[in-house]
Amino acid sequence: MVKFSKQFEGQLIPEWKQAFVDYCQLKKELKNFQLLNNVNNTPNKQDHNASSVPNYLISSLRKYSLFGHHHTDHGPIQVHRKFGSSAGKEDMYETELVEQFADAEAAKEFFSCLDQQLNKVNRFYEMKETEFMERGDSLIKQMNILLELKSAFKQKQKNRGGSSEDSYKEDQSISCTFRNEENSVRSRAEQEEMQGNCTDDLEKNGMSFSESSQFDEAEKSMKGEDGKLRTLSGGNVSFQEKKNVKINIPITTPSRTISAISYLLKEDLMNQSSSKNNVPESGKLHLNKTNLHHAEKMIKGGFVELYKGLEYLKVYRNLNMLAFMKILKKFDKVTGKQILPIYLKIVETSYFNSSDKVMKLADEIEELFVKNFAKDDRTKAMKYLRPSQRKESHVVTFFNGLFTGCFLALFAGYVIMAHITGLYRRQPNSVYMETVYPIFSMFSLIFLHLFLYGCNIFAWRKTRINYSFIFELGPTKELKYKDVFLICTMAMTAVVGIMLLHLTMLTKGYSYSQVQAIPGLLLLVFLLILFCPFSIIYRSSRYHFLCVIRNIVFSPLYKVVMFDFFMADQLCSQVPMLRNLEYVACYYITGSYKTQDYGYCMRTKQYRDLAYAVSFLPYYWRAMQCARRWFDEGKTSHLVNLGKYVSAMLAAGARVAYEKDSGVGYQCLLVIISSAATLYQLYWDFVKDWGLLQIKSNNPWLRNELILRRKFIYYFCMGLNLVLRLAWLQTVLHLSFEKVDYGVTSLVLAALEVLRRGMWNFFRLENEHLNNAGKFRAVKTVPLPFQVDEEE
16 A cells, blocks of 8 residues: 555645645654654553543543533644734644643644644645636636627628628728737747747647637627727727727747847837838737737637646645645544544634635636637537546557567667678778668667657656646647657667668678668658658657757747757757768769769768758757847846857867868867867756756755755766767767777767767756746746736
8 A cells, every 4th residue: 555645745746845735744743752752651651551542531521511512622732823914924823732742842843843834835825826816817807808809800890791701811900009029029028928839739739719709698798898898880999098908929930020020120210210200100000810819829828727727726725635634643643632623623724725716716717718719518628628648558568568679689680690791890982881871870869869758758757857847748749758668669670670671681692772772761761650641650749849840940930948949959969860861861862872872972062061061050050049038038048058059069160170171270179169168068067957066055066956865866967977078079089999880989979979968858857847846836827918008
C-alpha cells in the first residue's frame, strides 16, 4: 500500500508545492513528540495504556449533564480565531492547550506548526481566488463587448441589405475607437504576459470561429445594458460619453509583425513632420471580421485557462483537507486524545474550505462556454475545458521491447559486417564513406537526440517538472516518453536494417550504381512520413513539429514562445547533421549517385557557399529570436543573449576560414575567438539557463532551490558540460584514431555534443520550473482583446 505522503506528493500541483500543507514537516514534529512522549512515559507505559480508555470515557461524559445539555468544555485544545482588522489582513488561527500533555513543549510546537500551515493555506487560497475572480469578471465583460460587436456587424449587414459572405468579410466593417497592438507595440510590459499561441491551439483542435447566429440569444439580453456597446443606424458602434474601447491584438504572425514595423516607421515620419494636414484621424481604424475572429480566440483561450485554474484550486482544497485529516488522525493515535473532531471542525469552517466562489464561477464559465463556443453541446465544450489525457498502452511497451531487440541484433550484424569488409578503415577513395555513411550518420544524430528527449521526459516526470505547461503542449501534441522511445527504436530498426541490406548486396557483388538508390529512397520515405497529411503515426505531433520549424526558419516574423527557442537551441547542436543533409540532397538531386561522382558537390562553388551558410543558420535563427523577444518585451537580457549567438557565429566563421587556409594566423584567430565564445556560453549555461553559480546561495555554487537531492550531480554535470564545450579543439588538434576513417571520428564528436545538449535540456527546464513555482504560476495568462478606459 502506498503511503499517503507519496500520494500527496504525486497529486499536488508542482508550481504550488510551497503553498500546500507541509505534510513532511508535520510528520517530523509528530515524530519528535512521539519520541519525547515514549522517553518520558516508558516506566508507566502499562499503567497509562490501562487508564487511557477510562479517562477518555470520563472526559466524554463530562461534556453532557444529566439533563442532556452540552457543556462549554472545549476538550484538550481550544483554537482561537483572530479576525483580520482590515481587508488586507486574513483571519489567523492559534491553538491553546487546555489539558496537560505528556510533553507540553513538543505539543505546543506541533500545534504551532499546524496553525502556521492552516494560516498559509487560507492566505494562498484567498489570494488565488481573488485573482481568478477578477480575471473571470474581466472575461465576462470581454464576452459582452464581443457579443455587441458581432451584433453591430449583423445590424450593418441588414441595413445595407447585403447577403454575400464575401462582402461581409471584406467590405463591411465598423468604425470604432480602438487601439491595435501595432499602435501599442512599444508597451513592453503588457506584451510580456501575452501568450497568444494557446488560443491558436484551440482552433487547430477543432474550435472554429463561431458564426453570429450562435449569439442571437445572448444579444437580446445584452442590448440596452449601461456601459456596453450599442448599435446605431449605419452599423457604427458607440459608447457612453465616458467610455473608450481599445483592442489589443498580439503580434503573432508575419503580417502583424510587418504591419507593426510599418506603423512604427510611419509614426516616426509623422513625428518629424510639422504639417497638421499629414496627421491622420487619431484612433480611427476599421474593425473587421478578422480582428473579431482573433478576439474571440483570445477570449476562448482565456476561459479555458481560467477554468483550468479553478480546477487546480479545487484540487488544492481537497488535498489540503485530506492532509489535515491524516495528520490529526496520526496525532490522535499517538496521544490517545480526541483532537481530530475539534481541530477538523475549525479547518472545515476556515476560508479555504467554506468559500463557494470558485464553484459558482466554474459553473458560470461552463454555461457561457457551452452557450457561446460549443453550440449548446456540453460534451464538446467539456472536451476543451477538461481535456482528457491520452492513456498509456501496454502495446507501446511491447513494441518498444520488440524493436529494441531487433535494433540491437541488426546493429551488431552491421558492425560485424562493416568490420569484416573494412569499409570504416582509412582509405584514399572510399565511395561508401563519402556517399552512404553521411545518411547513416544523419539518422543516428537525429534519433539519438530524440532518444535523449525521451529520457528528459522521463526525468521531468520523475522529478515533477511540469514540462507540458512550460512548452504549452496540448493533450494531442504531447508525446509520452514511451511514444518517443517507440519512434526511435522503430526508426533506427528500419535504418539499420536497410543499411545492412545495402551492405550485404555490396558484398555479394552488386555495383554501387545498382544499389546506391537504396539510401536515398530511405531518406525519401522518412520525409514522406514527416509530411504525410493523413492521421497516422502521431499526426498532431508531426504537424506541431513542422509549425515550430516554420517559426524558427522565418524568425523574427513569428512571436517566440518557449518551445520555439528551445527547439532552435537543439538545432545549434545539430550543425553536422544539417551539413550531412545538405550533402545528401545535393548528391541525389544532381544525379551524382548515377555517375558515382561523389566529389561533384564539393567542387561546386554554390554548394560550398551553402555548406558554409548551413554552419551559421542555427545561430542566426536563434539570434533573430532573441532580437524578436527584445522587440516584444524590451528586456536587455535578450540582447545579451543575442551576443552569445553572434560570438558563436564568429567562431564558426573562424573555423571556416581555418578550413580554407590552415596557416598559423588563422589558427590563432580561431583559438582566440572560440575561447571567448566558449567562456560566454559557459557563463550563460551555468548562470542564466541553469540558474547555478550563485555565490550567496545556501548550497555552495548552486541555487537555493534544488530538485535533485544529490548535489554532486550538479557539480558533475557542470564539469562535464565544460569538457564537452571544448569539443572545438578537435578542429585545431586534428584528433583521429589510427586506421579509423575521419567520418567516424566526426560522428563520435557530434554525438558528444548531442549528449551535452540532452543534459542541458534537463537543467534548463528545471530552472524554468523553479521560476514558475517561485511565482506560483500554474496557468497561462491569456491577453484580453478589448480594453475599456473610463474617464474620471
